[in-house]
Amino acid sequence: MSTENPHIQSLKRAGYRLTQARLTVLQVLEEERGHITSADVLAKVERVNPAIGRASVFRALELFTQLGIIRPTYISSSVTPTYVLMHGGHHHHVVCTECKRFFEFDDCDLEALTANLQASLDVQIKGHLLEFYGLCADCHVADGRGPA
Amino acid sequence: MSTENPHIQSLKRAGYRLTQARLTVLQVLEEERGHITSADVLAKVERVNPAIGRASVFRALELFTQLGIIRPTYISSSVTPTYVLMHGGHHHHVVCTECKRFFEFDDCDLEALTANLQASLDVQIKGHLLEFYGLCADCHVADGRGPA
DNA sequence: ATTTATGCAAAACTTTTGCATGGGA
DNA sequence: TCCCATGCAAAAGTTTTGCATAAAT
Numbered sequence: 001m002s003t004e005n006p007h008i009q010s011l012k013r014a015g016y017r018l019t020q021a022r023l024t025v026l027q028v029l030e031e032e033r034g035h036i037t038s039a040d041v042l043a044k045v046e047r048v049n050p051a052i053g054r055a056s057v058f059r060a061l062e063l064f065t066q067l068g069i070i071r072p073t074y075i076s077s078s079v080t081p082t083y084v085l086m087h088g089g090h091h092h093h094v095v096c097t098e099c100k101r102f103f104e105f106d107d108c109d110l111e112a113l114t115a116n117l118q119a120s121l122d123v124q125i126k127g128h129l130l131e132f133y134g135l136c137a138d139c140h141v142a143d144g145r146g147p148a
Numbered sequence: 149m150s151t152e153n154p155h156i157q158s159l160k161r162a163g164y165r166l167t168q169a170r171l172t173v174l175q176v177l178e179e180e181r182g183h184i185t186s187a188d189v190l191a192k193v194e195r196v197n198p199a200i201g202r203a204s205v206f207r208a209l210e211l212f213t214q215l216g217i218i219r220p221t222y223i224s225s226s227v228t229p230t231y232v233l234m235h236g237g238h239h240h241h242v243v244c245t246e247c248k249r250f251f252e253f254d255d256c257d258l259e260a261l262t263a264n265l266q267a268s269l270d271v272q273i274k275g276h277l278l279e280f281y282g283l284c285a286d287c288h289v290a291d292g293r294g295p296a
Numbered sequence: 297a298t299t300t301a302t303g304c305a306a307a308a309c310t311t312t313t314g315c316a317t318g319g320g321a
Numbered sequence: 322t323c324c325c326a327t328g329c330a331a332a333a334g335t336t337t338t339g340c341a342t343a344a345a346t
Binding site: 073094096107108109110112114117118122123124125126127129131132133134135136 | 216219221242244251253255256257260261262265266269270271272273274275276277278279280281282283284285288
Binding site for chain 3: 164165167168169170199200201202203204207
């Protein structure tokens with residue numbers, strides 16, 4: 001992870017220090033291709049550098065969220081949040097509500113809507129979250145749902 | 149909350165019993181116009197009917213999520229999930245990341261994208277969640293962010 | 297009548313906080 | 322050197338589970 005890394009730039013630009021804890025959390029997030037839970041981040045950070053404390057991991061996740069480097073989302077019915085690294089501001093999912101698997105896509109074509117909302121509500125929009133829910137190919141074959 | 153309530157219909161149709169706990173949680177969710185945290189649901193349910201236990205509230209939230217009646221999401225940098233009732237499949241927000249206020253809108257124009265995804269991924273899409281994040285008029289006036 | 301769903305209370309986790317100390321800038 | 326950020330460990334929350342009982346159908 002070089003110093004030219006855009007997320008590291010975000011940290012520096014905002015005046016935060018480039019500490020071992022923050023850099024390691026960022027490294028773990030970048031090694032993860034999709035979503036990752038806080039528990040997984042904790043485990044992987046510990047594996048990379050056991051000297052880093054849990055609290056610092058949570059503090060980094062919170063800071064990164066504030067800075068827009070990651071976005072916490074829900075992809076399952078569970079209560080454990082997952083984090084996604086924001087690359088270029090676009091990262092979306094189609095989540096199967098049955099098996100919880102998800103598919104990613106980047107193209108969302110929301111520029112017009114964004115411009116519209118900014119004008120009508122007088123807000124500065126910095127990002128968005130778009131998720132579709134439904135049944136994946138495997139699950140929409142036979143789906144009789146009911147009480148266990 | 150009448151028996152014709154579509155969410156109650158969903159429960160019945162799926163073969164689940166219409167219990168006090170479930171109906172009360174649903175009532176609380178319907179009284180809430182926007183997002184609500186589990187803690188708030190717990191508190192409001194307790195206010196309406198103190199005889200209902202916490203566990204049942206969580207069980208209801210999980211069941212409703214499975215049935216697509218509500219959707220857990222993240223709207224702040226915190227780690228507490230919030231739940232939104234899904235009305236008619238369209239209900240969106242612009243959330244101010246600073247003051248957490250949010251604005252609603254219904255028009256999202258995602259039909260083309262939906263059709264596209266269904267075809268390319270072979271999924272049956274049943275709904276979607278779209279949220280924009282940014283700064284509201286009050287908050288984008290003076291915002292110098294940085295280390296405390 | 298049959299079961300499903302419940303309430304309770306304890307257990308299991310997860311996340312946050314306070315504070316003395318270390319490490320970036 | 323300065324003071325931001327850390328690690329530690331305990332506290333504070335939150336969510337889940339097991340089980341006997343209540344209450345929907």
